[in-house]
Amino acid sequence: MTQVSYSKSGGHMKVAIITDTHFGARNDSQQFLEYFLDFIENQFLPECEKREIKNILHLGDLMDRRKFVNYNTLNQVRERFIQKLQDSEMSIWCLVGNHDTYFKNTINVNSLKELFSERFSCFVPIETPQTLDLSGLKIGMVPWINKENEKECLDYINSCDADILCGHFELNGYEVMRGVKFDNGMDPRNLRRFDKVLSGHFHIRHQKNNVHYLGTPYQITFADMNEKKGFYILDTETKELEFVENTQKMFLSLHYTDELYDSNPDLSEYRDKYVKLFVGEKKNQSKLDDFIERMYNEKVSSLTIIEDDISTQDETDKLADMSLDTLSMIYKEAEDFYSSIEGIDVNKLKRLIQDIYMEALSQ
Secondary structure: OOOOOEEEOOOOOEEEEEOOOOEOHHHHOHHHHHHHHHHHHHHHHHHHHHOOOOEEEEOOOOEOOOOOOOHHHHHHHHHHHHHHHHHOOOEEEEEOOOOOEOOOOOOOOEHHHHHHHOOOOOEEEEOOOEEEEEOOEEEEEEOOOOOOOHHHHHHHHHHOOOOEEEEOOOEOOOEEEOOEEOOOOEOHHHHOOOOEEEEOOOOOOEEEOOEEEOOOOOOOOHHHOOOOOEEEEEEOOOOOEEEEEOOOOOEEEEEEOHHHHHOOOOOHHHOOOEEEEEEOOOOOHHHHHHHHHHHHHOOOOEEEEEEOOOOOOOHHHHHHHHHHHHHHHHHHHHHHHHOOOOOOOHHHHHHHHHHHHHHHHOO
16 A cells, blocks of 8 residues: 655645546537546636646546547547647546546456556556655545555555545535435444545535545536536645636526517527527417427527426526436336345445446436
8 A cells, every 4th residue: 555656845726627528428429528528728828827726636427438448539539639748747536436446356457557658658647555755745546445455555545644624525415416416335433533535426516524526527417507617726734625617518508488589689609509499388389389480490409498387497407306216216117026035235236336327317
């Protein structure tokens, strides 16, 4: 077990922290890849340059595909992200996340090592638990915990002298998505001795006690529509964690009424976006039809029209309720059918269901 793998002395510094970039998500959609890399090129890297940040921590799931890589996706990630770090003499330490590893029970075969580390000296994959010392601030780095490395990782967590712990954790009681809490994971009480625990894996930003789930830096599904996205900057002297918001959105919503139609709004902001149109007051069907036609003429990427009596409900609550209801119904069916069958671990089954459900959301 490595206690200190890197040490950088000198005055206090600021470190950029990003996680769950999932390059190649949405079936290697070129549109989404462009959206992801536009954030990297026009927000993330310029902000790092402005703040004179030379060190980056990535908390796992750099890539989305576990079993293979799309060569176009790989080429663009290399050229438009990692190569630019190399050219700017920046360093990135990247945890192996569950999406970065080929097997579920070991991280020995992973995309970080196979695709990046041998090609770029600036890129350091974190495959074993270890400590970084950045201007006197000790940061523990723990990769995806699996059957093979569980003892090593837990021993490290219990014995390391890090001030801040970073990982790709599955912690009980934290939200996978709004309204859906995870169970059957690690007990967060095991992490209370750290000043801060920073984690990737769950895609929404939220905090409880000393644990901060940082969330994805950009929107990937409609469940992200009303979530704030971005990245973080850690001050090694004060240990303060600053959130830098991503200003660009892929998923938008619009509430239609006849009054909106009459106001003749500018719809150009919806071009190349995924849009949910909630239809409220509608006295004239032809107006609605014409409005929808105008939306399509603006070349929206996708338009979902929702006509119901709850169109004025807050979209965040609605999306969370829909997801919660779906999972709850599946869980209930699993419990009712399998709980009486000998040899079936219903909790493990529910965890598998949750993994499959979350995987489906990212497609």
